[in-house]
Amino acid sequence: MKIADMNWMQIEEYLKTDDRVVVPLGSVEQHAYLSMAVDMILAEKVAVDAAEPLGIPVYPAIPFGITPYFAGFAGTITLNVNTYTALIRDILDSLKRSGFKRIVLVNGHGGNQPAQSAAAEWMLANPEVKVRFYNWWNAPKTLAKVREIDPTSSHASWMENLPWTRLAHANSPDQRKPAIDYQRYGVMNTQESKEYLGDGNFGGWYQRSAEEELEMWNIAVQETRDILEGPWC
Template sequence: MSAYEFEWMRLTAEELRARAAEDAMVIIPVASMEQHGPHLATGVDIILGTAVAHETARRLAAAGQPVVVTPCVWTGLAEHHMAFGGTVTLEYESFAGVLRGIVRSASRHGFRKVMLLNGHGGNAEAVAVCAGECAIEFGIKVAGGTYWHVVPEVIGPLLDRQAGLMHACEAETSMIMHLRPDSVRTGRLAEAFGPMSTRIEGQPTGLAMRRSFKALSPSGVIGDARTATAEKGEALLAAIAGRMAEVLANPKLWA
């Protein structure tokens, strides 16, 4: 084991009981298995969500916050990607049931602080609702958020062609180039671009209305991945995890 092991699946039951007694935070990465354009493998959100959770946990542990990270919940709500193939989706009831079961298990073991760390846009509203439901049902503190919604201020300045993280885009492609370059089909990068928004003309940011990505973007990409680099991905991951750790370390959040 490393000097500080934070992966739930690499700890013993006794060690996890001790973490709960130390008031450790439980981070639950939540993702999706879905199409990511012609150039990225379908596991992008799983890879990135797990990496953000792990890097955030490393920073929390270094600051003295006990923490554990569960394995990633690898499937979520992705109906809007189904037309492309390569996608797995659940109904809300099934998805929320899985999240509630994991949080319930943690709470029964004595953990009192849980973060549902989401890495897929289609899960965003459901994760927020489920976090609130779990907090009420189990009487513990449960936060929920999509990482690029929680810390957008550190993402945009590192990008050349986008204001923030989108889908199979400059940001996601850069981070995958850094973490798992074998998941990038570099020969298809010239095709890896699409519209800069999932909203149609005249649709306000506050109006939710999901459409099939097939109707929005023939490539399946939202944004422009053609300027992605591994160096940019390394910087993005460090910035996201650093700021996320600062957010989660705020004692007022858990009071």
């Protein structure tokens, strides 16, 4: 259930019987022909879909993350690493004050990895609270299904081209893009990156069938739900 659909009294009542909560982590950045908010949309949706049967509240996704490599693309917002990790610590402090003791950060963006280190460091000072950092898109079963369908799938490919992220006014090509050279890309500045990536897709099919999309998504939801259920010690 979404925190947006609850009031503070309902949260207080929930905390009498359960102390789990989910915070999705996103990013606003280029995704080729898809929404700029892909990472935010998918992190929140997979969290909500996974948590709903368990009755666990899910916060709105944190929209902004760490994405300096896309800074050359119009509309991208990137946070300083220190800003981002400070934000994560403030969020964890707030959740602890409310009474949450088991917290899952469902991450939708690779650049947000510093949040994992920040959470681990935070737990040193708060050993009574468990924090789990979870990348939904590269969890073992989900990634295996993605690779089964298209081994070169990556950023802005079909695995992110879902009904909730595609734009009616911007159709994706019906083709497969060669995978980028990650070694070259890793040392490019923002302008070089933009020129090299072209539309922004890192490689793979731009779109696949609705059946393949749903099959992958159902695996991702179940795998996320398993994380919420534990183990917690």
